Amino acid sequence: MLTELRLQNFKSWEDTGPIRLASISGFFGSNSSGKTSLLQALLLLKQTAESTDRSRVLHLGDERAYVDLGTLPDVIFAHQLPATMTFDLSWGLSKSLRILDPEGSATLFRIDGFDFHAALAGDSKGLQVEEFTTRFSSEGEERRFGMTRRTANVNGSQARSEYEIVAEGYELKRNRGRLWALPAPVKFYGFPDQVNAYYQNAGFLSELSLALEEALQGIYYLGPLREYPHRIYGWAGEQPVDVGRRGELAIPALLAGERKGRIISRGRGRLKQTATERVTQWLRDLGLIHSFSVRPIAENRKEYEVRVKRSATSTEVALTDVGFGVSQILPVLTLCYYAPEGSTLILEQPEIHLHPSVQAGLADVFIDAVKTRKIQIILESHSEHLLRRIQRRIAEEKLDSQQSALYFVTTDEGRSLIDRLEIDLFGNVTNWPENFFGDELGELVAMTDAAMARQMKGS
Numbered sequence: 001m002l003t004e005l006r007l008q009n010f011k012s013w014e015d016t017g018p019i020r021l022a023s024i025s026g027f028f029g030s031n032s033s034g035k036t037s038l039l040q041a042l043l044l045l046k047q048t049a050e051s052t053d054r055s056r057v058l059h060l061g062d063e064r065a066y067v068d069l070g071t072l073p074d075v076i077f078a079h080q081l082p083a084t085m086t087f088d089l090s091w092g093l094s095k096s097l098r099i100l101d102p103e104g105s106a107t108l109f110r111i112d113g114f115d116f117h118a119a120l121a122g123d124s125k126g127l128q129v130e131e132f133t134t135r136f137s138s139e140g141e142e143r144r145f146g147m148t149r150r151t152a153n154v155n156g157s158q159a160r161s162e163y164e165i166v167a168e169g170y171e172l173k174r175n176r177g178r179l180w181a182l183p184a185p186v187k188f189y190g191f192p193d194q195v196n197a198y199y200q201n202a203g204f205l206s207e208l209s210l211a212l213e214e215a216l217q218g219i220y221y222l223g224p225l226r227e228y229p230h231r232i233y234g235w236a237g238e239q240p241v242d243v244g245r246r247g248e249l250a251i252p253a254l255l256a257g258e259r260k261g262r263i264i265s266r267g268r269g270r271l272k273q274t275a276t277e278r279v280t281q282w283l284r285d286l287g288l289i290h291s292f293s294v295r296p297i298a299e300n301r302k303e304y305e306v307r308v309k310r311s312a313t314s315t316e317v318a319l320t321d322v323g324f325g326v327s328q329i330l331p332v333l334t335l336c337y338y339a340p341e342g343s344t345l346i347l348e349q350p351e352i353h354l355h356p357s358v359q360a361g362l363a364d365v366f367i368d369a370v371k372t373r374k375i376q377i378i379l380e381s382h383s384e385h386l387l388r389r390i391q392r393r394i395a396e397e398k399l400d401s402q403q404s405a406l407y408f409v410t411t412d413e414g415r416s417l418i419d420r421l422e423i424d425l426f427g428n429v430t431n432w433p434e435n436f437f438g439d440e441l442g443e444l445v446a447m448t449d450a451a452m453a454r455q456m457k458g459s
Contacts (some may be wrong), residue, residue: 001376002344006088007138009077011037011417019418022405023370024376028387029409034416035380039346043067043089046216054186057127059118066221072122076318079416082123082132091215098188102203109138115186116212120187129185133166134208143169144353145208165195173200183293220339222247224349229319229327232297233304242339247331251306253338254279264337266372275337282333286361288326336369344376351383363389367399384437394428408433420445
């Protein structure tokens with residue numbers, strides 16, 4: 001699970017400071033305040049790690065990427081080059097990572113979590129890595145490995161950037177021969193292949209890079225703009241990685257989960273369910289529909305239709321013939337129960353197009369996914385109803401206050417600022433920002449004044 005994030009000189013963030021991430025992390029605030037940029041930073045790192053181009057420091061995106069951030073000046077704070085962006089990310093492991101000694105079979109390190117830091121220098125020529133380091137503790141001792149850049153001079157003039165290894169808490173043994181400088185890192189976090197040729201006992205360093213890649217690959221994303229429902233869905237047996245950025249793969253994901261026989265354990269003494277059964281249960285509990293099924297339009301066909309019933313006695317109809325909200329919440333529910341256990345889900349405005357009571361119910365969906373599937377939820381939202389339900393569940397002791405980390409984001413002269421909402425054991429926000437969800441009291445006062453003025457005018 002991701003446990004902390006920090007950004008410097010990224011988009012509207014000069015410095016976020018350390019942001020604690022919990023099982024449910026929520027970012028609230030006005031439009032264009034910088035909430036989405038926090039999610040985009042994680043998606044930027046993820047799509048870079050998944051890119052096939054090992055020489056590209058950051059994959060800023062295109063039409064096929066999770067996020068398209070434009071050009072380098074677009075992602076630099078205040079759009080001023082040269083500048084240095086930094087990314088800090090911490091995460092814990094569900095199971096300790098055991099790294100073997102490259103010179104023997106003994107355990108070299110046993111790791112329960114990592115802290116990663118990268119500083120990237122940008123100018124008119126592009127991006128280059130200033131430094132990156134991965135830090136962890138093993139047997140009570142802190143270890144730190146990475147690479148740092150230095151400028152090499154030839155005949156008194158600047159010639160090129162060269163890199164050297166950072167190793168603290170462990171001695172790397174250099175092979176005999178000429179002390180060649182190391183080339184640039186792979187992307188923003190990887191050790192080049194030459195490291196293994198230059199050092200006798202550096203083979204384990206690739207496992208540190210792999211640990212970051214696995215953490216980023218465990219992130220799944222659903223955007224705020226979702227597909228309209230269809231009368232027919234095609235599925236030829238493939239198994240989607242997720243539900244798609246727009247939720248377009250929600251139905252294929254449910255079908256794939258059914259065929260693979262994925263079962264969701266809900267705890268001791270509770271009936272196990274498939275993802276489809278769990279999604280159907282939530283659609284019913286949220287008061288949206290009574291029943292939900294996906295079936296082929298005919299035998300041995302790859303075209304499927306979604307049939308629903310609004311109530312127990314109503315006629316079964318197609319998904320396109322019920323309220324729009326059902327098709328909008330369906331990808332959210334599906335991702336919560338289709339993504340692998342222990343995944344991190346990034347959700348932008350999961351409440352969009354939903355009735356306030358359903359928005360509140362989403363909080364219960366997330367709490368259930370966190371508890372039964374060890375899912376981590378990171379969301380950006382404008383929903384007061386979702387937040388209020390989280391507060392209520394904390395007061396009812398159905399959600400530990402430490403399992404949530406909720407923030408309010410504002411701007412000041414082009415700089416994004418973030419404040420953590422302090423929630424006590426009774427669910428009260430003790431540092432409620434002014435006009436958090438608009439000026440409700442002011443609206444009531446204005447309405448009362450208008451009513452009194454209208455009555456006086458009529459008399």
